[in-house]
Amino acid sequence: MKYICKIDGKQKIDVRNFNFYYGNKIALKDLNFCVKENTILALIGPSGSGKTTLARCFNRMHDLYANNRYEGEIFIDDTNILDPKIDLIELRDRVGMVFQKPTAFPMSIFENIAFGLKLKGIKNKTELKDRVEKALKDAALWDEVKDRLDKLATNLSGGQQQRLCIARAIAVDPEVLVFDESTASLDPISTSKIEDLMVELSKKLTIIAVTHNLQQAARVSEYTLFLMDGEVIEYDKTNIMFTNPKDKKTQDYIMGRFG
Amino acid sequence: MRKRKIKNYIGLSISTISAFIGLFFLFWIIVSLIEKGFHYINWSVFTQNAVSPGDEGGGLKFAIFGQLEVVGLASLLGIPTGILGGIYLSEYGKDSFLSNIIRNVSDAMTSIPSIIIGIFVYALVVVPMGGFSVIAGSIALALLMIPIVISSIDNILKLVPNELREAAYALGAPKYIVIFKVVAKEAIVGIVSVILLAISRILGETAPLLFTSFNSNFESYKLNKPIATLTVTMYDYAMGPYDSWHHLAWAAAIILTFSVLLFNIASRLFSYWRFSR
Amino acid sequence: MKKKFIIIDFFLKHISMFFAYFTLLVIAGLFLVLYINSKDAISHFGFFSFITSNVWSPAFDKFGGLIALVGTFLTTVISAIIAIPIALGIAIFLVEICPNFLKTPIGIAIELLAAIPSVIYGFWGLFYLGPLIEKYVQPLFNSTLAKLPVIGQYFYGYSSSVSLFTASVVLAIMIIPFTAALARDALKITPDLLKESAYALGATKWETISKVMFRYSKSAIIGAVLISLGRAIGETMAVTFVIGNQDSLPTSLMSATTTVTATIANEFTEASSHLYLSSMYLLALILFLLSFLLIIGSKMFFLRKTGN
Incomplete structure (x- = not known):
């Protein structure tokens, strides 16, 4: 597969000759593309196409399980994050993740946001307080929870919990934020709040958003990458891909012929 | 039809x-x-010790506090050990071949006759130490507890959704923080219920104490000396010839039954709370 | 900072690993300790002569395990004959017959009874059930079953408040709640859909229970029964109070005799000779192997699918 990099702007992530294996089974084949800084890239494709697998490579989530194997290189700025010597804890400071289901920890709202900050070694109470407040404001959750920061986070609604997870992820100032179908379990109103939030956040950080909701990809993303069976079928500006897809498969998928 | x-x-x-x-x-x-x-059951059962054989009255103070000491020490030894073992199976070993063997063996160990554990500890602790002791009794009970705690903790931690672990890792947390701050916190109610259940299981054990903590007529709570326990005292008194002993044995039976039931019910309330939250 | 993470992670992993492997160590240690200590008895009497000899004589320093093994075998089998049908009845009742609002309270009551320590069951047998058996059951047996030709002698007895029979009944009462709880969980795994299809074909309730549910959970039920047998074999306190502790083979249901666990419980701390003690280690080794094989066997062959 040839290298695709037709972005107009500064490049943040560079994926080169990348393969991924679950045991002996190859899941991602020969990926070559780059990602523009401070924008939203949507990963789309039918289920089983490997879009979630790819998203989980950027913070090396696959390392949690035995027998997973990477081949090739993924650069974030100038660091090859697949380098075995890389410190995963540092990498995950740089690359945050928001999951499909809300994953509020069984602690207070404040402690949830402070979780990552404390790991970074921030102990100063006022600093913690300021950064928690800032993260909650950036995640558009502050007004809803400011009076009950010490209450259990698991009592919040699903949409609020998901925004809490976003706040928790941005509290540590990541450069890249990965959304793994993060609105799939939410109602339309919560979904649209989170979409607005993604657009707002993309002014300051690079977002990679896995979604099976094509309208969502069209609404929020600047670029779209279409994956099928672990291969990149098409990669282009979203408005171009959705109006004028070059590949027959992309056309079929966008027209809803398989899903 | x-x-x-x-x-x-x-x-x-x-x-x-x-x-x-x-x-x-x-x-x-x-x-x-x-x-x-x-x-x-009356106040003196809890405040007095045995009087000379055959005389009415007396109480079970030494046996009650002895029981508390042996069970307490056994819990201190057995619960942390079992919890860590369970953490290993659920968080590190997962579905590896050896972990599954440990799972089966520790599951089977919960059904090994408890008197065998008594003999084992007799040979390994009592003989080298040169006598029966509190510590030997506690080790025997701890050995009974450990497999129960390991299996139940393993099962309870497995119920914690994996997404929660991943979310913590994604924030750059090291494994021990993920385990103690997130996984254990999510499962805390279940863990407490396991602890209570394990205590209720060993509270009534008699056979493993017969050759380890043995029995004693002299009130002493030293770790290297034999000690009276409610269960063994109840056995000795029941098999003895005096009516006054039998009466104390009845009292011991009541105290024992109700304390075991109390721990068991408390454990159930905790796990009920876990599921209804 | 990062170094601290690495160090704590390393220690947590290895300490918890040690405690997990510790269980394997204990099992291996158990076997070794029992084997080493029983070696003298094995070499002195020979394993097969030991298990077939009915001499248990501290005075002459001669020991054979037959009486205790027979006692253990008989109490286990008789208690199983009493307990298993009742336990299965309770399980069927709880799963299919009992009205819904009673299921939870009765289920919890059964589980609480399974939690009562065995020493309480033994104690109750000695002071409560034993005298009742002596007063009512034994005269009943003497005037009915004992009059039968040939097998009659096995029911005859006098002044037997503690006996093989009492011990088996106490043991049975003790394992009923335990077995019932296991069997109930085994029956519950039958999918509702399967039951509904049976009813839809016009099967009666009993046919659904006996032909569909029992067949579906057959292996789990056999596993539950084997685990209960393992419980009964190794039970000490429920038996020791009421078996009579007499070193002779039982001649009838109403005779006092002994079991492996009762012999060990009563004589272990009083063993006056090395060979005496070693013989008891050998009894313990046999008991350990029997119960361990029973449990592992039931887990490997019958309980695998259900994940218990």
Whole structure:
């Protein structure tokens, strides 16, 4: 597969000759593309196409399980994050993740946001307080929870919990934020709040958003990458891909012929 | 058709009747225990020690506190050990071949005759130490506890959704923080219920104490000396010839039954709370 | 900072690993300790002569395990004959017959009864059930079953408040709640859909229970029964109070005799000679192997699918 990099702007992530294996089974084949800084890239494709697998490579989530194997290189700025010597804890400071289901920890709202900050070694109470407040404001959750920061986070609604997870992820100032179908379990109103939030956040950080909701990809993303069976079928500006897809498969998928 | 209906009727009746026979026996035990033993419970049972054989009165103070000491020490040894072992199976070993062997073995260990554990500790602790002791009794009970705790903690931690672990890792948390701050916190109610259940299981154990903490007439709570426990005292008194001993044994039976039930019910309330939250 | 993470992670992993492997160590240690200590008895009497000899004589320093093994075998089998049908009855009742609002309270009551320590069952047998058996059951047996030709002698007895029979009944009462709870969980795994299809075909309730549910959960029920047998074999306190502790083979249901666990419980701390003690270690080794094989066997062959 040839290298695709037709972005107009500064490049943040560079994926080169990348393969991924679950045991002996190859899941991602020969990926070559780059990602523009401070924008939203949507990963789309039918289920089983490997879009979630790819998203989980950027913070090396696959390392949690035995027998997973990477081949090739993924650069974030100038660091090859697949380098075995890389410190995963540092990498995950740089690359945050928001999951499909809300994953509020069984602690207070404040402690949830402070979780990552404390790991970074921030102990100063006022600093913690300021950064928690800032993260909650950036995640558009502050007004809803400011009076009950010490209450259990698991009592919040699903949409609020998901925004809490976003706040928790941005509290540590990541450069890249990965959304793994993060609105799939939410109602339309919560979904649209989170979409607005993604657009707002993309002014300051690079977002990679896995979604099976094509309208969502069209609404929020600047670029779209279409994956099928672990291969990149098409990669282009979203408005171009959705109006004028070059590949027959992309056309079929966008027209809803398989899903 | 009629034959089938009759068969149905007979089968269901036999099941119901046997169920009621079983239930009857079981409630009979509780009722007769309370009926025959309750009036031997009085304040002096808790505040006095045995008087000379054959005299009325006296109490079980030493045995009660001895029991508390042995069970308490056993819990201190067994619970952290079992929790860590369970953490290993659920968080590190997962589905590896050896972990599954450990799972099966520790599961099987919960059904090993407890008297065998007593003999094992006798050979490994009592003989080298040169005598029966509190510590030997506690080790025996701890060995009974560990497999129970390991299996239950393993099962309880497995119920914690994996997304929660991943979310913590994604924030750059090291494994021990993920385990203690997130996984254990999510499972805390279940963990408490396991602890209570494990204590209720060893609280009534007698056989493993016969050759380890043994029994004693001299009130001493030293770790390297034999000690009286409620269960062994109850056994000795019941098998003894004096009515006054039998009365104390009834009192011991009541105290024991109700404290075991108390821990068991508390454990259930905790796990009920876990599921209804 | 990062170094601290690495160090704590390393220690947590290895300490918890040690405690997990510790269980394997204990099992291996158990076997070794029992084997080493029983070696003298094995070499002195020979394993097969030991298990077939009915001499248990501290005075002459001669020991054979037959009486205790027979006692253990008989109490286990008789208690199983009494307990298993009743326990299955309770399980069927709880799963299929009992009205819904009673299921939880009766289920919890059964589980609480399974939690009562065995020493309580033994104690109750000695002071409550034993005297009742002597007063009512034994005269009944003497005037009915004992009059039968040939097998009659096995029911005859006098002044037997503690006996093989009492011990088996106490043991049975003790394992009923335990077995019932296991069997109930085994029956519950039958999918509702399967039950509904049976009813839809016009099966009666009993036919659904006996032909569909029992067949579906057959292996789990056999596993539950084997685990209960393992419980009964190794039970000490429920038996020791009421078996009579007499070193002779039982001649009838109403005779006092002994079991492996009762012999060990009563004589272990009083063993006056090395060979005496070693013989008891050998009894313990046999008991350990029997119960361990029973449990592992039931887990491997019958309980695998249900994940218990």
